[in-house]
Amino acid sequence: MPSLKEVRNRIVSVNSTQQITKAMKMVSAAKLRRATDAIVQMRPYSKKLTEMIATVSANAEGAKENPYTVVREINRVLIIAVSSDRGLCGAFNANIGKTTAGLINEKYAAQQEAGKVEILAIGKKAAEYLTRRGYKVNQKYADIFTRLSFPSVREAADYAMNSFAEGEFDVVELVFNEFKNVATQILRAEQLLPLVEKKEENKQKTTTADYIFEPSEEEIINELIPKALKLQVYKAVLESNASEHGARMTAMDKATDNAGELLKELKLQYNRSRQAAITKEILEIVGGAEALAAE
Template structure:
């Protein structure tokens, strides 16, 4: 049985740990609210862009672009890029583990194709680097501050479009894997096709609503200029969702850790009281025994 001094030391250590987990939970909760506000604030921009793209697509039905339809290469194996968005930090429950499992499932399903990874986030990069996966590029410390910078999104988008349009090492399809934010308790890994985009007339607005657009430039030219912006917006949205999911997962994990720490403290305190009681009882017995011996 541990002595009283050891138990007191363990209680102090667990209490210090509980203070840290409670502080991390409060910080994550405050950042989560701001992250949710950013996700909500980005939706009007996305909706308006889709309206304009849908309108331009109807006015330029014959417009073709590699970003829309791809390369149409006749090969036995497909060249795929999988962009995996993980966190730069840990202590967020199963956030990173669920993503790496989803990425491994994707690699298994496409083992007949040539798949390379583009890692966003240190945790995923370290995981696949240890397993000698084919990593084309990594982007670290992108979401660690809880914010998404426009210059980072523009850089990532430009590199991915360059990969897709490259003639030396052409990429047939680019997929995006990230955690979709449902709630602080629920985050779901999703895989979306990033490139080629495909047709954009499915989500277009009705003709009566789209009659307000008067283009100075040809609709096809506007269409072509907005396509890279659409890819950029999709990456930006994924990063915002990932940040909110990470903060929600960390808040939940730290709350659970704080509860577990409280249970450990209660259990150690009970053991400490038992040890103290046993020591007092033993001393009383010794005193009584000494008195009787006299």
């Protein structure tokens, strides 16, 4: 049985840890509110822009000739993996790494063996996780969350889009966590490039809008598609940012509760040890008194 001093030191240590986890939960809650406000404002605009492009480009000749819609034989692959810069958020970052590795093994195993799969890491944890496992990782934009803004994310999106348009990559995939609520984040693996027609969405549409194009259909489509692609990457980063704070808030809440349970056990153990020590001292005193009386 540990001594009273050891148990007392553990109680102090766990109590300090509990205060830290409480503080981290409060900080994550404050950041989560700002992050959810940003993504809630972004979603309607992103959805409407995506619907507009799908409607306009369905039968447009300009869309078919756009460099971002060209379908090629898949030889070179770029995967954009969005994680976070910090840990202490449960399995949030590990799930991104596992999903990215699973996507490569399931769809691009041949390209990976040939060394033609590159991972563009957004977030330091994804870069660290995948680098340790031997994947080719581009860490140029891994620190985006230290300066999170549309211009900084646009740089990463431009790299992916330009590389695809120039033929350096034949397909671009996007892996991120979609924010649902504080306790739930949904892992998404979506094809960013080439742009393909989503048949399921088109089946649900019963009517199509009639647009008047000015200056021309081709110019408008060539202007909208790059904006939509950059917005899609930015939306994924915002989703991941909100998901990170939600995951950390949940993890710190559980850690605080676990620390509370551990404190209860340690205090009970301390009281038992203290009672045993007092009983032992009483027995020693009684034994000494009896020995003196016998003399």
